[in-house]
Amino acid sequence: MNEKEIRSLAKNGLYQGKALEGELEETHISWIILTEIHAFKLKKPVKLSFLNFSTLKLRKTYCEKELMLNSRFTDVYEAVVPVYHNGGLWSLGEGQGEVIDYAVQMKRMSTASRMDKMLRHNKVGVDNIKALAIEVAGFHKNADKVCQPFKLSTAMTLFNDIKNCKDLVKTKVGVSYAETIEGAIKWSDAFLKQHAERFQQRIDQGMLRDVHGDLHSGNVFLYKKPVVFDCIEFNDKYRQIDVLYEVAFMCMDLEAFQHQELAEEFLNTYSDSFPCFQVVEDQAIFNYFKCLRANVRAKVHALSIEQSHEDKEVQGHIVEVKKYVNLMKVYMAY
Structure with a gap:
């Protein structure tokens, strides 16, 4: 996904049939969509000297690895979910159309407590x-x-x-x-x-x-x-x-x-x-x-x-x- 698409997903996308209406945060290698209950982390399609997220297959693999490794520390991490795009409509977790990307689904934590x-x-x-x-x-x-x-x-x-x-x-x-x-x-x-x-x-x-x-x-x-x-x-x-x-x-x-x-x-x-x-x-x-x-x-x-x-x-x-x-x-x- 590119920046325009991720912003559209955060603003207009669906999760379990309901509007995401998410707040978007960004790091140099990830986008994070924050909702009232969940956080969804997507990997940017980048290839750097120390990592490679350039393909859909690689991003899925590393999402799954992130879920597994972080479960050693906390139960905040819940699942890896697909991102669908169909006729201009974006959806997370379930939907129709092409799987464009994957996201790591987490429980939303209090930003003030970071x-x-x-x-x-x-x-x-x-x-x-x-x-x-x-x-x-x-x-x-x-x-x-x-x-x-x-x-x-x-x-x-x-x-x-x-x-x-x-x-x-x-x-x-x-x-x-x-x-x-x-x-x-x-x-x-x-x-x-x-x-x-x-x-x-x-x-x-x-x-x-x-x-x-x-x-x-x-x-x-x-x-x-x-x-x-x-x-x-x-x-x-x-x-x-x-x-x-x-x-x-x-x-x-x-x-x-x-x-x-x-x-x-x-x-x-x-x-x-x-x-x-x-x-x-x-x-x-x-x-x-x-x-x-x-x-x-x-x-x-x-x-x-x-x-x-x-x-x-x-x-x-x-x-x-x-x-x-x-x-x-x-x-x-x-």
Whole structure:
């Protein structure tokens, strides 16, 4: 589906014979239609360096995988439903005509309870963070261990993928930010070579597990029992990671919101439940992981600059790129 079609589905489409009248939200790889009771997530027909949603068959496959993987965390995910188009009429779940796409059907959660929105309004407290850390640690303890060797070239490629955005950053964001990215790539290559043995030791010790892969505040609802959702389904290597890398994302995110104290609380509470620092060198690896997570967020917003059509959205993504590149600079200086 394209943007015009998804807007028509959200505004005029049907679900179980009734008008959707949905509110549309968008990420760089998905559209989400929010109704009073449900949320329907559709994958954009894109092919990027790290994912491929370019065909209907692939989008169906990844919708089914998303449902299966996220059911490990929550009962929010309900089904994968087809999108029909017939004579100008759009419908979800049931209908006639051609199946144009597929959507992941979820229970509608309270937008006001999403952690990133609560952080923006300074409504996240220590108790929220402790509950989330305990929830994540509990899942990590029982997550499947992954036994595969540390590959230096793969680790380098993961960090260095941001190089594909360097020219865009130079043009749209600023020369100094592109220079920081270039410097970060050199720093990362040197760090990975220096600590390659310890990365492998952590794998041998069972710290590489099939976890969430995208654990940031936008993927958490802070109810009395935190709800973690939207894990990575499109690329197994992004989800089968060192648990310390997962923890680093949440801590980096909290620091990006300028809540260092909450980042420390999350890390301390998690570590009390599931110790993830075993030798002094792990502190440096944790810092590297935070830099890598800031790298990924900078890349996501850089890609979104090209996909945005309104100047306000473009400027918003530019601000975010600057923020995360600056964070990379801070972590490299540790």
